[in-house]
Amino acid sequence: MKICTNIKPYLLFSLVIVSLFSLSRTSLLDSTYNNFLQCLLKNQTSPTDISNILYSNQNTSYNSTLNSNIRNLRFTYPTTPKPLLIVTPYNPSQVSESIICARKLSHLVKIRSGGHDYDGLSYISDDPFIILDMQNLRGIKVDPTTATAYVEAGATLGELYYMIQNVSNTLGFPAGVCPTVGVGGHVSGGGYGNLIRKYGLTVDHVVDATIVDFQGRILNRSSMGEDLFWAIRGGGGASFAVVVSYTVNLVPVPETVTVFNVQRFLTDNATDLVYKWQFLIKDIDHNLFMRLLLQL
Ligand SMILES: Cc1cc2nc3c(=O)[nH]c(=O)nc-3n(C[C@H](O)[C@H](O)[C@H](O)COP(=O)(O)OP(=O)(O)OC[C@H]3O[C@@H](n4cnc5c(N)ncnc54)[C@H](O)[C@@H]3O)c2cc1C
Structure with a gap:
């Protein structure tokens, strides 16, 4: 009981600190969003509704937009650094305006197309960053x-x-x-x-x-x-x-393509096959493509 009485002020103090921290983080995110939006509006040359291409974590579509092109599921964890903003331009002018604004507001830009980077380089950084996501430019x-x-x-x-x-x-x-x-x-x-x-x-x-x-x-x-x-x-x-x-x-390319699959296990002398293949392949017809997959 005594312990509880002693802990209470400490808890209260921690709660106040946590609340102040999250308040300041929210207002920082709000101002980042607003500053970027204002900059885009100022530089806008195309008639699209700019608010449709800009997402902060206050937007309901932020998470789905972010996760839609995270192909390495290791990077979907809550501990993975998240972008301050995601911009999804529809045309080259909006890409240009986004770069101009990112530069003006000193934001590090990560460019993402299909999101297949093995290390998540297109959507992760240890420093604060924004994502320029090309998903709407797919003509x-x-x-x-x-x-x-x-x-x-x-x-x-x-x-x-x-x-x-x-x-x-x-x-x-x-x-x-x-x-x-x-x-x-x-x-x-x-x-x-x-x-x-x-x-x-x-x-x-x-x-x-x-x-x-x-x-x-x-x-x-x-x-x-x-x-x-x-x-x-x-x-x-x-x-x-x-x-x-x-x-x-x-x-x-020919109208008809022939595809075949040969499977060999280690017990079928697969090692010998691969060894010989390395020496023969250079002399084999260039119309034949061979792909070797090692599978467990
Ligand atoms: C499942 C899988 C299969 C693969 N198969 C093959 C294959 O058969 N052949 C092969 O050659 N490679 C293959 N790769 C590798 C793949 O080509 C590279 O990882 C490629 O960079 C992925 O491009 P992305 O746009 O999908 O990735 P992203 O993660 O979007 O981008 C990868 C890198 O390119 C940069 N980038 C993306 N878009 C732009 C842009 N518009 N302008 C400037 N920079 C940009 C990003 O910033 C990042 O550094 C494969 C990868 C995976 C995960």
Whole structure:
């Protein structure tokens, strides 16, 4: 009983501190949101309702927007650092306005497209940060006559493949195997998949890009220059700019593709098979792609 009487003032004091802390955190978040919103409104050039693209943790859609592209479930824990704000632009101008405002208000920006980064680099930081989420920029246009496609960074590889096969059975695009991977991170990191033997890396087929640089300038291949264009094709887009879209060349593929699967266990001399495969593969027809999966 005595212990309880002694603890009470301490508890009260702790409660007051906790309440003051959460009050100051809430007002800090409110002011971060309001300052960003005011800045966007001031710089706005497109008629979209800006409040629809800006989320603080006071918004009911904040958690669903944040979690929608967290592909590594380790990073959905409450202990994972969360962004002060999430911005989901609909067009290049809004990307530009977001970068201008983030710079003006000194916010660290994490750029996210498909959210497949193994280390969560597109949505986690130990320092306070905001997420520029490209999920609303996922337009795709395929032109079978020129065998090219325009694809925005927030689209997935699966969406791109789907749109290509919608217009042609004999055109394809050499990129990754997993359909949910985002174009933004994949292409800017190099990209490889089932067509690598015949057609090389994904970036070998990129012919133009739209980016927003650190000053908020919207640039294409000719205005960004060849050095920067080279860098965003493999150097990791986020190191240089926000990639808004890529224009790519498509490649010819046969209308019918044959796929087969050979399974071997260690007890079936699988080790010998893999050993020999390493020496034979260089002489095997380039139309044949072989993928080795080690499974437990
Ligand atoms: C299940 C799975 C399967 C995979 N399969 C393949 C495969 O078959 N072939 C292959 O090559 N790779 C594969 N990868 C790797 C994948 O290509 C990379 O992790 C890629 O960076 C993911 O891109 P994202 O947009 O989905 O990821 P995000 O997490 O959104 O981004 C990854 C990185 O790119 C940056 N970034 C994202 N969007 C932009 C943008 N618009 N502008 C500038 N920077 C940007 C981010 O800041 C981050 O640093 C796979 C990954 C996973 C998890």
